[in-house]
Amino acid sequence: xxxxxxxxxxxxxxxxxxxxxxxxxxxxxxxxxxxxxxxxxxxxxxxxxxxxxxxxxxxxxxxxxxxxxxxxxxxxxxxxxxxxxxxxxxxxxxxxxxxxxxxxxxxxxxxxxxxxxxxxxxxxxxxxxxxxxxxxxxxxxxxxxxxxxxxxxxxxxxxxxxxxxxxxxxxxxxxxxxxxxxxxxxxxxxxxxxxxxxxxxxxxxxxxxxxxxxxxxxxxxxxxxxxxxxxxxxxxxxxxxxxxxxxxxxxxxxxxxxxxxxxxxxxxxxxxxxxxxxxxxxxxxxxxxx
Ligand code: GRG
Numbered sequence: 001x002x003x004x005x006x007x008x009x010x011x012x013x014x015x016x017x018x019x020x021x022x023x024x025x026x027x028x029x030x031x032x033x034x035x036x037x038x039x040x041x042x043x044x045x046x047x048x049x050x051x052x053x054x055x056x057x058x059x060x061x062x063x064x065x066x067x068x069x070x071x072x073x074x075x076x077x078x079x080x081x082x083x084x085x086x087x088x089x090x091x092x093x094x095x096x097x098x099x100x101x102x103x104x105x106x107x108x109x110x111x112x113x114x115x116x117x118x119x120x121x122x123x124x125x126x127x128x129x130x131x132x133x134x135x136x137x138x139x140x141x142x143x144x145x146x147x148x149x150x151x152x153x154x155x156x157x158x159x160x161x162x163x164x165x166x167x168x169x170x171x172x173x174x175x176x177x178x179x180x181x182x183x184x185x186x187x188x189x190x191x192x193x194x195x196x197x198x199x200x201x202x203x204x205x206x207x208x209x210x211x212x213x214x215x216x217x218x219x220x221x222x223x224x225x226x227x228x229x230x231x232x233x234x235x236x237x238x239x240x241x242x243x244x245x246x247x248x249x250x251x252x253x254x255x256x257x258x259x260x261x262x263x264x265x266x267x268x269x270x271x272x273x274x275x276x277x278x279x280x281x282x283x284x285x286x287x288x289x290x
Contacts, residue, residue, distance in 0.1 A: 001280040008050050008060055009043060015062070016069040019122070025114065032103040032111035033118075036076050039096045044213075044284070045071045045184045051277045052188025052202065063126040067136060067187050070122040074144055075180055077115035080108050082153070116144075132190050139190075143183035152176025164242045170211065177217075178210030185209075201267045208264035209281065215257045216285050218243040222250055254287070261285055 020034045046068030083090040083098040100108035152175030185206030189199045222245045244253040268274040
């Protein structure tokens with residue numbers, strides 16, 4: 001995985017920086033958009049697209065980098081808007097002050113709007129065939145829009161007022177977090193020109209990976225790895241009931257995580273991809289804490 005990242009991430013970063021740099025837009029808007037994209041992040045979604053291409057021996061060329069970049073732009077928009085005072089009201093993101101803390105709320109809203117719309121524009125700027133472009137735009141719109149991430153965010157906000165069941169929580173996260181990871185698998189599949197069976201297996205893998213990603217995120221929130229006086233400190237689990245550890249307890253959440261990872265691994269076995277770079281993605285869910 002490390003080699004794969006070292007080989008592909010620098011050219012990915014260079015491509016998005018040069019595309020953003022060449023935008024003919026108001027300087028403050030360009031600065032605000034570039035700020036949140038370029039302060040980093042794990043780049044899991046673009047890496048997933050590139051890994052699928054790698055598995056199917058489809059070269060990671062400019063078109064792949066632009067499609068991967070387009071998804072990262074859209075993901076970054078969601079984080080900027082999620083951090084706004086009217087949503088999560090966060091001061092830090094990716095270890096740096098949030099966009100609205102640096103550029104003000106109006107510019108942060110507009111930087112998010114710019115990234116969202118630009119992500120679709122980037123798809124049209126590739127040299128891919130018309131059908132591939134249309135499919136990518138359609139899948140991305142469904143994943144990010146009212147049938148996907150935006151509804152997930154609304155359900156999440158409304159869920160704060162009540163206690164959700166496990167099924168309701170999963171439905172929130174399938175849309176809020178899972179939809180873009182599933183799209184990463186759809187995009188990688190389209191770029192690699194896979195057959196229907198491979199497409200369905202990859203989409204199922206993407207959905208399971210998205211679910212595992214959220215369970216793991218909730219677990220990391222509970223298990224603070226901060227060493228204090230040589231002891232691991234656990235946050236109070238009753239702080240937020242609408243999380244996997246909140247509903248299942250920490251051990252129950254780990255158990256569910258293991259089950260979901262097992263199912264995701266099964267899809268990769270069916271694709272004969274478990275020993276490929278795609279299998280390495282499952283190593284992301286390393287057990288932390290007790
Ligand atoms: C505002 C429409 C709208 C949607 C926001 C994705 C999202 C919905 C909110 C993010 C809030 C959050 C912390 C979700 C939990 C998991 C998640 C998606 C984390 C952020 O993704 P990472 O971990 O972030 O890939 P980096 O910074 O590494 O890219």
